[in-house]
Amino acid sequence: MKLHQWHYFHLFLEDRIYFAPLGVGVHFFHSNHLIINLSSNDKQRYNRQITLQNFGESAQQKLLLAKVLVIGAGGLGCPALQYLAAAGVGTIGIVDDDTVSLSNLHRQILYSTNDIGLPKAQRASEVLKLLNPDIIIKSFPYRLINTNAFELIRNYDIIIDGTDNFASRYLINDACVLLKKPLIYGSIYQFEGQVAVFNVQDENNSPSANYRDLFPQQPNESEVLNCSEAGVIGVLPGIIGTMMANECIKLITGIGNFLINKLLIYNTLTNQIFEMDITPKEETLHLIPANEAAFRSTEYSFSCESAHSFEDVGITDFLKLMKEEDTVVVDVREVGEKPVITSFEHINIPMSKLKTLKLDIPQKNILVFCHAGVRSVDAALFLSNGNNKVYNLKGGIVRYNIQ
Amino acid sequence: MAIEIKAFGLLADITGSDFSVIEQRDTDSLRQLLAERYPALSTIHYAIAIDKKIVSGNTLINETSSVALLPPFSGG
Known part of the structure; x- marks a missing residue:
């Protein structure tokens, strides 16, 4: 789907909220008065992407103005964070309540052996600040739950779900639907990965498909196969997390096509890629809490992973x-x-x-x-x-x- | 006529990634047949795509349709 059909999203600048046409974007909205002028340092740092046809300084300005929240700084979150920070996404939030373990290091490439036992949100933020000191990086070293999700998600333009359990995935999806936030979804199992872009509003304020249009109900505990450590090859989250960053950059800058109303499946063993169409359904909305108060009292059972x-x-x-x-x-x-x-x-x-x-x-x-x-x-x-x-x-x- | 089916994720661990079943008219009868042949499937939620479109509710399957079974993944 071309982005110009999905062109309104909320852009938060300081404390003021603008409704900026996404795609034609910030440049169009501020066509007579650009909020961000690229410094000579910016022009050098981002030179190789600014040079790209269809990208240019205006796309870079959109990136610098964008706020992206990455939930889960693990296998998917690490590569997504690295590319988003390197590309100059102006504000990046990192939510993760976990600490670095030795068994994370084969795939969670922001961390090193010395980081074992340290909080991931904090370590990721420190490493990314070295990579790009010109952007704002905020770390939230706690779990996203139904009582804090709104406060966090509300302040960002685009949400990236790099979590590792169903409870978080359904919780994030529902919060994004209620707050009308685009959600970039990625998930892995052994040698396969899934990527999609959920819940982007079109010009009539109708949302595109969300996670519940694909899988309506949170799987129950008997499906713990998903939650148990089934094993994963390190490059798979690297590839899927990078695809998520790619969708995010395209969505902000308005270039290319998006995985809106689509699920992409990639298999590392066969190199096969499949794309499936997803249709947004009226009945899906009944599965989502009606409002913030209902969301706050919804039980998103974390029992699956606690098993x-x-x-x-x-x-x-x-x-x-x-x-x-x-x-x-x-x-x-x-x-x-x-x-x-x-x-x-x-x-x-x-x-x-x-x-x-x-x-x-x-x-x-x-x-x-x-x-x-x-x-x-x-x-x-x-x-x-x-x-x-x-x-x-x-x-x-x-x-x-x-x- | 048989229908060719492609299974993804943990479903492929149960059924094999590519297999076929005798023709089924719709997705409900396909689910039922699969649950009988692979009892482990009956406890797993999965989506069905016909000709690369995720379908909901009971949906007709044409004899030329490609069918895919998609489980949710939670890994990250």
Whole structure:
């Protein structure tokens, strides 16, 4: 679909709201008085894209004026963020409540080994500021939930969904529909990726298809296959995240065609690309909360990903993670087991009592260990509730010379 | 006549990525047949595309139609 058919979107400049025709865009709207003049530094930094036919300085100005919110700074978010920051999207928000793990690094290429245990939103923001200090980057190191989604999404022109669970995806979709925000969707499974651009308003203020036109209902817990770590080759989110950034840049600048009312599927093994048409449906709107108040009281069950998720870590990460804020170390050995650990702070909740105590451990990060790393797996599964992050010391304390 | 079907994502893990079934008149009967042949499918939500268009509700399938089964992915 050519963009001129989808040409109104909200452009936020400082605290003033303009309705700028997208595509013909900012340049048209401010044709007699450009808000942003490109500095000589801008002209050099963005030279290779400004030089492109159909791009030019006006497209660069649109990018610099745009505000994009990237939700999830993981496999999809990292490459999307890098290209958007490099291209000069003027304001980028990053939402992620997670911390960097060793097993992230094969695909989450903004982070390095030294970043393990650090908050992703903060680290991504620091790395991107080095890449491009001329743009505004804001980090929100917490989870997007129904009580904060409106405040965050409202301030941005385009939303990018790089999350890794269905609850977030449905929540983001519904918020974007209610707030009339274009949503760039990407998702991966093993060797396949999906990309689409949802919810772009046309000239009559009718929205294009959204996620619920494709998959009306949030999958239930029995489909945990999706949530479990099915494995992924690192370049796949690299490709899909880059496609998402590409759609975003085209949408802002108004060049090319878009995946509006379309789902693109890419397979890394076969190099096949499929495009499917999606039709926006009246009945889909009934599945979306009617307004902000209804949205705020909607339960987007995060239970799918909370289903027994914990991470195995070695002793180096274990000792590093315990220094994080809001962290508790739990010894699940029975009273009297040796060695007695005195070198780090911990609490002791014997496995024999753990399940009967109905504990509510308030800390966000929970590190569990036992003698040989068997009971602690059981404990980690039990303590994981979807809102916390649970780590298991693999192999148990016996493998290490620690007292 | 058989209809050729292409399955994506985890559905392909269950059915194989390309397979065929004896001709079915519509998407409801196709879903039913697939659930019988592959019981694991009955617990998974998926969309059906006919001739590269995602369809909703019960939709007729022509004998020359290409059919695709699309599950939602959540990975990121």
